[in-house]
Amino acid sequence: MAVEMCNNNGHCRKFDAGTMCPSFRVTKEEQHLTRGRANTLRLVLSGQLGDEGLASDDVKEALDLCVSCKGCKRDCPTGVDMAKFKIEARTARARVNGLSLRDRMVGEMPRYAPWASKFSALVNGVERVPFLAKQIKQALKLAPQRSLPVFNGNFLASAEASQQPATTTREVLLFVDTFNNYMEGDNAKAAKRVLEAAGYRVHLNVTKGQRPLCCGRTYPLFRSV
Numbered sequence: 382m383a384v385e386m387c388n389n390n391g392h393c394r395k396f397d398a399g400t401m402c403p404s405f406r407v408t409k410e411e412q413h414l415t416r417g418r419a420n421t422l423r424l425v426l427s428g429q430l431g432d433e434g435l436a437s438d439d440v441k442e443a444l445d446l447c448v449s450c451k452g453c454k455r456d457c458p459t460g461v462d463m464a465k466f467k468i469e470a471r472t473a474r475a476r477v478n479g480l481s482l483r484d485r486m487v488g489e490m491p492r493y494a495p496w497a498s499k500f501s502a503l504v505n506g507v508e509r510v511p512f513l514a515k516q517i518k519q520a521l522k523l524a525p526q527r528s529l530p531v532f533n534g535n536f537l538a539s540a541e542a543s544q545q546p547a548t549t550t551r552e553v554l555l556f557v558d559t560f561n562n563y564m565e566g567d568n569a570k571a572a573k574r575v576l577e578a579a580g581y582r583v584h585l586n587v588t589k590g591q592r593p594l595c596c597g598r599t600y601p602l603f604r605s606v
Contacts, residue, residue, distance in 0.1 A: 386459040387419035393457060400452025402463075412443045415453040415463050422466060435473035444470055483521045491595045494532065494563040501532040536566035537587045540573065553581040558596040 393401050393415035404413040411417040421443040424430050430437045449464035475484070497504045508514050508529050518525055537557055553576055557569045576583050586594040 386461045387416055387457075388459055389416055389420075390458060391416065393453060399456035400450060401456045402453060403448055403450060404446035408446065413446050415457060415461055418443050418447070418463055418466065419461060433477065435470045436477040440470050441474060481522070483523070486521060488599050490599050491559045491592070494559050495535065495592070498532040498535050498563045501534070505531050530564055532563050534563070534566050536562050536569045537585055537593050540569075540585055541587055541589065549580055549582050551581045552584060554584045554586065556586045556596065557593070558598065559593075562593060 393405065396406060402413070402415050405411075405415075405417075407413075412421065421430075421440055425434050425437070425440060430439050434440075444463075444467045447463055447467050449467060451462065451464050454460055454462040454464070480488070507517060508531075514529060515525065517523075517529065518527070523529075555569070555573055555576060561569045573583050588594075
């Protein structure tokens with residue numbers, strides 16, 4: 382547990398080594414430091430944050446800017462894993478307060494992405510209507526400067542349809558996640574071309590008539606509640 386592993390050595394306060402901690406390097410505030418977050422956990426365990434514990438607003442505030450880069454796990458002399466702590470804390474909070482609309486929209490993206498991609502002209506057009514885009518971002522609590530996702534076809538469907546007969550015994554599986562499949566298809570297309578140029582027969586993570594196999598990255602919080 383982070384509270385047991387952190388010995389307050391202060392290595393996470395350094396600016397000239399490693400990765401940790403990105404949020405502290407921006408805010409310069411102790412609460413956004415690996416050590417500060419571990420101390421927040423100590424307050425939870427000692428009951429000083431009330432009955433809500435991990436679901437408290439103090440814990441949420443301390444962890445909100447954690448980007449789960451796991452730099453602390455690698456750079457900290459004792460290997461504190463704050464990203465794991467954040468998952469536990471967010472799960473505890475969601476069990477008490479439920480999931481936000483933003484959580485649900487991100488968590489269920491693999492399910493609605495095929496439809497959003499199919500009607501991409503309509504979905505992507507929202508960004509061109511400032512008032513509507515503003516309302517959606519406010520509802521999802523997204524920064525107004527951030528662009529909404531742009532859906533752009535279905536790489537796996539098109540690639541599967543154009544799959545060529547095997548001409549080599551060298552095989553490889555190219556795992557295309559939801560984001561690359563429906564939003565950044567050019568990435569997957571380029572990777573497939575490189576592998577084929579290297580002499581591999583490329584298999585894709587899709588079975589005809591079924592939804593593509595998902596990496597599961599959007600689901601941890603959603604499925605743990």
